[in-house]
Amino acid sequence: MRKGVMAACVLATSLGLLTAGCGDKHKAVPSSGGLAQPTSPGPEQSPPESPGAPESSPPAATESPGATVSPAPGPVTINAKDTSVGKILVDDKGMTLYLFDKDKDGKSSCTGECEKQWPPVVTTEKATAGQGVxxxxxxxxxxxDGTKQVTYNNHPLYHYVKDTKPGDMNGQGAQAFDGKWYVVDATKGDKIEKK
Incomplete structure (x- = not known):
């Protein structure tokens, strides 16, 4: 009988089956009964995800400081143009030129905010007279500020920011900065008051 039990244990052991009656050297069958199942490995753990390189935003574009622009690098040509109010002064692009009746003795009294609205005609060289001037x-x-402003008949000359194309005379007769602004008579060199 003892030999029969031992033979059954050997057979069971060789088949991977464990029984309760096979002695101390063998594991007992699980309490749930039936055959012992090999332990299944736990869910495969994937390696922790590396956070990866943090998203880097593109470097902010740096504005290169603008170069200082010379108001008029080179000579300035003053021309005459026939208009509805007479023959007036214009620059070499045909833009209307003005005088400021507040200016005295050939000196400009338009600075600061005034010169932003009425940019002076400046040059680094001698002004040239075009046809009719x-x-x-x-x-x-x-x-x-040390720049040189072009004058005509001792009147400093200006542009007007609201003139956007040749032929515009939006500043004619305008009241601004405690004075009036007029186009300039190309023949006499004085203001033309009519509109």
């Missing part, structure tokens, strides 16, 4: 009336005057 009296060269003897052309000159320059020193501005407070």
């Amino acid at each position: 009296d060269a003897s009336k052309l000159g320059t005057t020193d501005r407070p």
Whole structure:
């Protein structure tokens, strides 16, 4: 009988089956009964995800400081143009030029905010008279910032920011900065008051 039990244990052991009666050297069958199942490995653990490189936003574009622009690098040509109010002064692009009746003795009184609205005609060289312009009336005057402003018949000359194309005369007769602004008569070199 003992030999029969031992033979059954050997057979069961060789088949991977464990029984309760096979002695101390063998494991007992699980309490649930039946055959012992090999332990299934736990769910495969994937390696922890590396956070990866943090998203880097593209570097902010740096604005290169603008170069200082010379107001008029080179000579300035003053021309005459026939208009509805007479023959007036214009620049070499045909833009209307003005005088400021507050200016005295050939000196500009338009600075600061005024010169942003009424940019002075400045040059680094001598102004040139175009067709219909009296060269003897052309000159320059020193501005407070050290630039040279073109004059005609001793009147400092200006553009107007609201003139956007040749032929515009939006500043004619305008009241601004404690004075009035007029187009300039190319022949006489004085203001033209009519609109």
